[in-house]
Amino acid sequence: MLTLPKPSQAATFAPGFAPASLLTVDTEEGFDWTGPFTRDQHDLTHLSGIPAFQALCEELGVSPVYLVDWPIVQSSLAKEIIGDAVRRGTAEVGVQLHPWVNPPFDEEVNIRNSFAGNLPPELERAKFTALRDAIEAAFATPPIIYRAGRYGLGPATRALLQDTGVTIDSSVRALYDYSPGHGRDYSAFPNSPYWVDDDRTLLELPLTTVYTGALARHGHSLFPKLERVPHGAGIAARTGLLERIGLTPEGTPLPDAIRAVDAALSQGLPLLVLSFHSPSLEPGNTPYVHTQADLEALFEWLRGVYAHMATRNVTPTTVAGVWAAAQRG
Structure with a gap:
């Protein structure tokens, strides 16, 4: 998964599928982004903001995929709010691993170990499996999409995904380099979907970033x-x-995002993968949303981007829809 794909690995989709868009939400605990990683210094107060976001998505005809981590899946409120949308077929759930808050707690908490792919393979697998199983139990559906927290893929990640029934990964943040901080270098990776393996059992959906x-x-x-x-x-x-x-409301002004959509379509990208972090749904949790006005701007960003994509015939899709279209491509 850490090897640049060959041109032959590019994914194709069923006729009529592209161009499409997928909205992914890194659904995680709120914590101090400027401080050190900790096991217990976090909160879930932003969960109260999810219903308004979900309502907006349904108004826009968008089915978000909530990439859930351990503190979220342990919350009865999160299970109620997200589970309701999943049961109604207006949202999906996937896996997002933050190793520093996910048992078993056998590693030192530090920057290097905040990337799950840097952990010993057996520990990465144990953490992932515990989380994946908890998500399936909580939401009564097996998750088929994964995003490593901090985009931290590792040499053993591919095998554990294939062994646990996860068929889609979305951990590659194309055009970004996290190697100076012990992460992965994705600066040369493509932003278009591709097959990780020759057997077409694992599909990569990079987060959409363009030049x-x-x-x-x-x-x-x-x-x-x-x-x-x-x-x-x-x-x-x-x-x-x-x-x-990058196609995210976090740090990307709406006019720039619209330019990015147009650039992505001019490059022939079949799928635009949008993303943001769930703590941004409450002011004060992330560097991107400090005030209520910032939160309202995030919602307006979503309205504006989806309105523009509609004029460009970009259709919102789902994880299940992506997988089905890729199988027929």
Whole structure:
């Protein structure tokens, strides 16, 4: 899973499926993003914000996939709120592993071990299996999609997903490099879906990020160099030469997101994968939502992006829909 895919591994989809969009929510505990990782310094107060978000999704005709981690699946309120949407067929659930809050607790809590793929394979598997089984028990449905917390894939992740019935991964954040902080380097990975294996049993859905600007076609080679120059990436973006834009309401203004949608479609991406973190549904939890006005802006971002995608004939889909279309592609 950590190897660049060959062109032959690119996924194709059933006629009429593309272009489509998938909304993923990293559904997790609230914690201090500026502090050290801890086992117990977190809360779930933002869960009260999920019903309004879910109602907006249903208004937009969008079925979000809640990528649930251990503190969430242990919450009776989360099981009630998310479970109701799952039972009504207006949402799906998947797995998101934050190893520092997920038993068994056999590792030291530190930055390196915050990436599940850096753990000993047997410990990564034990944590993942405990979480996956808890999710199936809580929501009465086997999860088929995974996202490693902090995008922390490892050399043993592929086998454990295949062994536990997970057929889709969405841990690759294309065009980003987390290796300076003990994570993975995805800077050269494609942002289009691809098969991880030749048997077509594991499908990768990278989070959608694109390069825009006059030098966009040189982004893979040029942007990593700009990041190593003080203010290099910012200057390139402000001058319209080169900008990296992710499809997320967290840090991406609506006009930029619309440009990213158009760029992705011009590149022929069949699936746009949007994402954000559930604690952003309550002011004060993340760097992106400090006030009620910020939260309202997040909702307006979603309305604006989906309105624009509708004009471009991008249809919201589901994890089940993606898998079915990929099987027929």
